[in-house]
Structure formats: C-alpha cells, structure tokens
Amino acid sequence: MKPLRKIVTIAALSAALFAAAPAWAGWEPTKPVEIVVAAGAGGASDQMARMMQAAIQKNNLMKAPVVVSLKGGASGAEALMYMKSSEGDPNKVLIAYSLIYMLPLSAKLPFDWHELTPVSVIALDQFVLWDNVAGPKSVKEFIAAAKASGSPFKMGGTGSKREDHVLTMFVELKTGAKFAYLPYKSGGEAATQLVGGHTESNVNNPSENLEVWRAGQVRPLCVFDKERISYTAKVTETQSWHDIPTCKEEGLDVQYLMLRAMFLPGKVTAEQQAFYVDLFQKLIQTPEYKDYMEKQALKPVFLTGKDMLQFLEDDGALNKQLMTEAGFVAK
Amino acid sequence: MEAFGLLLHGFAVLLTWKTLLLMMVGLVLGVFVGVLPGLGGPNGVAILLPLTFTMDPTSAIVMLSCIYWGALFGGAITSILFNIPGEAWSVATTFDGYPMAQQGRAAEALTAAFTSSFIGSLVAVLLITFLAPWISSFALRFGPPEFFAVYLLTFCSFVGLGREDKHKTVISMSLGLLLAGIGMDTVSGQLRMTFGSTDLLRGINFLVAVIGLFGISEILLTMEERLALHGHAASISLRTVLSVWKDLPKYWMTLLRSSVIGCWLGITPGGAIAASFMGYNLAKRFAKDQESFGKGRIEGVFAPETAAHASGTSALLPMLALGIPGSGTAAILLGGLMVWGLNPGPLLFVEHKDFVWGLIASMYLGNVVGLVLVLTTVPIFASILRVPFAAVAPMIVVSCAIGAYAIQNAMFDVWLMLGFGVVGYVFKKIKIPLAPFTLALVLGSRAEDAFRQSMIISGGDMKVFWSNGLVGTITTLAILLLFWPVIDRVVGGLRLRNSAAKVEA
Secondary structure, three states: OHHHHHHHHHHHHHHHHHHHOOOOOOOOOOOOEEEEEOOOOOOHHHHHHHHHHHHHHHOOOOOOOEEEEEOOHHHHHHHHHHHHOOOOOOOEEEEEOOHHHHHHHHOOOOOOHHHOEEEEEEEEEOOEEEEEOOOOOOHHHHHHHHHHOOOOEEEEEEOOOOHHHHHHHHHHHHHOOOEEEEEEOOHHHHHHHHHOOOOOEEOOOHHHHHHHHHOOOEEEEEEOOOOOOOOOOEOOOOOEHHHOOEOOOOOOOOOOOEEEEEEEOOOOOHHHHHHHHHHHHHHOOOHHHHHHHHHOOOEEEEEOHHHHHHHHHHHHHHHHHHHHHHOOOOO | OHHHHHHHHHHHHHOOHHHHHHHHHHHHHHHHHHHOOOOHHHHHHHHHHHHHOOOOHHHHHHHHHHHHHHHHHHHHHHHHHHOOOOOHHHHHHHHHHHHHHHOOOHHHHHHHHHHHHHHHHHHHHHHHHHHHHHHHHHHOOOOHHHHHHHHHHHHHHHHHHOOOOHHHHHHHHHHHHHHHOOEEOOOOOOEEOOOOOOOOOOOOOHHHHHHHHHHHHHHHHHHHHOOOOOOOOOOOOHHHHHHHHHHHHHHHHHHHHHHHHHHHHHHOOOOHHHHHHHHHHHHHHOOOOHHHOOOOOOHHHHHHHHHHHHHHHHOHHHHHHHOOOOOHHHHHHHHHHHHOOOOOOOOHHHHOHHHHHHHHHHHHHHHHHHHHHHHHHHHHHHHHHHOOHHHHHHHHHHHHHHHHHHHHOOHHHHHHHHHHHHHHHHHHHOOOOOHHHHHHHHHHHHHHHHHHHHHHHHOOOHHHHHOOHHHHHHHHHHHHHHOHHHHHHHHHHHHHHHHHHHHHO
16 A cells, blocks of 8 residues: 555654654643543553553653543443543543444444544554464365354454444355354453354454464454555564455455544644644654554554545445445444 | 472562562552542552553562552451442452441451451462463353353352342342443443433443442441441550461361352452352351351451452453453553553463563562551551541542542542432342342343353353353352252251151151
C-alpha cells in the first residue's frame, strides 16, 4: 500500500518540522488528560492507552499528566456515551475502533461519530484466521474439514454482532461452510479457548493471539487484507508476520481492517483540536510507539483533517453495508 | 528441584535495600487503599501504575504486587470493624468478623484475619512455585460447560449448605440474577433492561451494590438501635496474637480445606469471590455446632479469609501463564506487564525467568513483611472503635460515597449505593440473606454467558454438562449439594432407623 506509506512519510516530515519550530504557542491542557478506553483492562485498546501514557510521560510531550480511564461497560457503549456527554471538554480523548459504526446499528445506541471531533487515525488493525496447531494446516484443508464435519465448527470471537462475528458471516458466505459462532467477552478469552480445544478457530487480531502463536499452540492460516503484513522480523522460530499468506492468496476473498483513531468530544475549539493533532504526530515518532506497532503487528497509518474525514465516511459506509448484509442491524 | 534453585535466584534479585524499601511503601499504600471501601486493590494499583513507568520491571512489579498484598490485608479491616467489605471477597469475612468486633474481640478477629490471609497466600505461593507448568494446562481444560458447572456449584452450595431458610435464599439469589442481567448481553449483543438510560448501560456494579447493602444498611440499623458502634476499645497485645496463634493447630482442617478451595477456584478465572463464600459455607457445614456461626466464631473468620487469599494469590498464575487475569487487580497488573514489554503467556516463564521468579520470591517476602506490618498497626485500626459513633458514622458514609463514586467516576452510582442501602436495611429486617444476592449479582452474567455458550456448542443438548469427566463431576457435585438437606435427612433417617433396629434386637 504505497499511498499509505507516503502519508506516513509526509506526516513524519511535517512532524519533524513541527518539532523543529519554536514551542507550540496555542492552547495547551492544564488539567490531567484522560485517555478513554472503550474496552476492559488488558485488552488491545487498554494496552495502547498505557503505551501512550508511557510515551507521553517519558518523552515529555505534554506538561499535563495523562490518566487512562477504562469505560468498557456494555461492550464499549459506555465510552461512546461518555464522550457524547462530555461536549466541549478538551481533556478527554477517546481511542476509537469499529464500534463507533457498529454499536449504533446493532444495539440501537443513540450515538453518531459525527457528534465527536476527529483528531487522527493512528493505526489499522488486522484480522487473522487462526486454528489450533492440531487442526488443518491450510485454509483449503480447514474449509474442507469444516464442511465435512458432522457438527458445525466452532468459531470463537469477541462479542456478538461485531467485527469477529461479521467476519465469520462472510467466511460462511464465501465458502458455504457453516460455523457455530461463540461470543466471548474478550479476545484473550477467545485465544485460550482455542488453545484448550474448546473452539476450532478464531479471527483474532494479531496482538490477541501473539503469545499463544509464539508458544506453538495456534496456527495462523491467513490474514484478511489485500496484502501481507509488512513486518519481516521472526516472531516464532520459523515465521514472521509477513510469512502469513493473505486470505485472497488462499482462495478466500474476504478483507477487513479495523481503524484505531483518536477523537475529542464535540464542540471543542479548533486550537484545542490542533494541539492534539500535533501531540499525536509527535507521539508516532517515539520509539515506544514504533516498538508497539511492530509488536502488535499494527498497520502504520496517520490521517488527520480532510483525509481522516473521508476515510471515516468510507469506512463507516463499508461497515454499514457489511452489517446490513450480515443481518445484524437492529430493527 | 529446579524450581527451588530458581526461587533462590529470585530472592537474590530481590534482596537489595531499594527493593525492600519499595516493598514497604507498596504495602503501606496497599493497606491504605484496602481500608477505603470501594477504592480497593484494582483502583489502587491503577492509580499508582504510572509511578512505576520509570522503574525497571522487577522493582515495579514488586511494588505493585505489594500494593496488591496490602490491599488484600486491608480489606479485612473494614469488614471486621464496620461491616463494610472493602473488597468483594471480604463479604464473607463480615459474617463472623463483625459480630466478634461487637463482642469486643476486634483485635482477636483482626489477628485471625491477617494470620489466615498469610496462610492462604503462602499455600497458594507454594502451589505456584512447584505446580506452575501443570496448572496452566489444567486451566486450559475449562471451556464454557466447565465454567458453568463451577458457577452452578457455587450457587447450589449456597442453597444446599446455607443456614437461612431455603426459599429466602432462592428469592434473594433470583433478585440478584435479575439485576445482573442489566446492560449489554454478550451473547446476543443487545442492551437489556436499560430503559434508554445511559447510566444503566454499564449494568449494576457489584461493588456499588455491596457498599450500599452492607455498609449503608449497617449505619441505618445502628442508628435505629443505639446510636453506638457495638464495639469495645480493642487493645491488641502480643498476648492476643500469641493466643490466637496457639489455637491455630486446632483449626488445621478449616485452614487446609479453605486453602484447597481457594487455590482451585483462583486458577479458575473470577473464582476469588466464590472461594471465600464456599470456604465459609463448608467450614460451617462440617462444624459440630453450626448454630454458633454468624455469631462471632473465629473459624468464621479463618475460613473465608484463607480461601479468599489463597485464590487472590493463585489468580496471578493464570495471568502470568495464560494472560487471563483471575481478578480485577490481576487485570491491571496485566496492563502493567505489557507496558514494561513483558507479554504474559506460556513463554513468560521461559523467556523472563528473572522477572517471574523475582515476582514469586516477592510474594513470599511481601507476605511475611505484610503480616508483621499489619499486626503491628492493628492497635491503630482497632482504636477507631473508640471514637464516638456520631463522629465515625458520617465519615463512614462519606468514605462509602467516595468509594462508590470512584469505581466508575459516576454520580449515579452514589444514588444507587444509597438505594441499595435501603434495600439492605429492609432485607435485614425481614431476614432475607444478603450474601446470595451479591453472589448472584457478581456471577450471574458470567454464569448466563457460559450456559448459553454451552448451548450453542451442543445445539441445545443438556448432556453437554456430563460430556467429560471434569464437567460431569462438577455438575453432579453441584446437584448433590443443592439437594444436600434432603439427602442429609434421608441418610440421617436411615441411620436412626438402623440404630433403633439395633436397640430392639
């Protein structure tokens, strides 16, 4: 994905310019800044928030202290409603992901991301089809085994009518194999249940299955993206993230990526928004961030302003279409 | 004996003045947050986590885990002195601990609580030291049917072994299950019983309910009765401590039983709370005079505290070995590990030996130092009882309110807590037990998820709960416990008839 790399390079250059310029003269938070996490403790968003907290603190990117506030109630709906009700408060910043499109559709949550102030898209998360090492060795064998099985294969995932569930529906649609989808509370739980042989497969994000993969307990079958993951350093003894084929290469034409983006509450001033755009531009230059991206196999992207808005509109429309096709939109 | 060598290495890593100092600081902070109801371990650790970012991982985890031990010790203090459980698993400690304080035996109860906490954790740490590899493979055998069976066992043990009227226990439990259903349903992805309210989205927080049900209702009752805390000035002396310790061997069976239950449930994620209740119920079941439980019996403090701490400690094992936190605090520690670049999982024990064994060694040291620390400070805590009720009560109410607010930073929770205070008062007046209610509130949604996941797996076939030896044993045990009073009567009846027959012959 060349255009993306270009964006990153441009962002990096402009950030370097910003860093070289005299101290930022505009608005700056004077109260502690709250990073709002729409998930439970230990999950991917929480880890990202802790990384940001450490990176900001260690590199002195901001004078005000950073606190992480976990609002994972009701599958993250709590965080969305919290941001919605914090209109005009520039000391709260949300780590958003696909839930901003999905929850309003599946659970009729009175929320619309247009009511918040977009700051920046900071990464895209991948989805990988995993099975137990004792299971089939390739996508073809896996699908064949799923079709031949007397009782449907069990697919574990996080939550119901969300990313993992949608992906499972599309794997079913494309292959004709039937799965019994098991909703768990977190990706970590889905990972251990796969290792324990209670499910046949899951579609966890790389970070959620990383440790059990390294321990040789699960096998990545394919990644749901147009191209392979870029990181080529060995993760297990024999494989890197880059060695995982794309699902399309394996004859399963399904693609899905999940945004990780920062939002401020609605009705904040342009100056306040600019401060955070600058802050996150500096943040993505830190070694902590780069290290985190590689470890979690996240796709580096940095979008702000119009580019971000366009991305959100397109991504929102895509998610809505997928949810509608899967029949997950509440009436 | 590889484990032993590694452990010694761990001690070598730890024994520096700097780490020992951090340990003391952590313990004092931990006791402090444990004493404040609602603040508790998870919040304490979360607040202090950023302080440790600049430390090296071993020092940081030593300090954080000492906060954890401190909070575990501290939770017992308010349960015994004010009938307000600081942590969810301290609820069962109030049953006999508070009556003891009312009888002027606060110091004895506190000593018992601290000592049994120490024993419970010690057993669990020994277990972690020697059985770590084996235990992680045991935990992996738990799928949805096994989880449901464990929850069922806990519920059934309440109905079957409880001292209260069975129908009142069932009423109380059903109400708890109903309230546990509020919020997002994991299996269908739909909101339930929120009536369009944003505050109800996240469901009813268990701690908010507990603070109200136990703390506020106790204040209401005390106000109605005598406007005085029924406690006498407790002075703890070396003699009290020694006399409690001298009696310890008498209770070896209770301590052992609770340790085993605690370790077993601690390895099962989310089991710490269930453990303290089960430890208490079983101690009562096997006691000769069950009537004296709930009236200030020292075994009633030993049993739940040992179990809670055994499980609180062993809950760290699935976190380290599998990355599944067994408790709220363990979940925050998990977040901390990630920040320091340590990924919990099967490889942690292989790749970061220094860290893992340093942590395990710190569990031993932290517990010993913690025990000495809390025992020497008991007089300070016990002297709170000497302050007139009129001065203490408002302080307790305020600290309850802060606690309820701090859990999710929501004013709504403070009102909810007051509401639960009234509910608790009414329940106490009409003698409906509170414990089944709180148990159902905390385990209800997990039990429901596990049940429905099992049904998805089996396609609606109940036989899944007997599909292998592990789940079958637990389910059968649960049903036996549920009908225990009936079985007990039948068996007792038969025995009576037999002996009668013998006499006739």
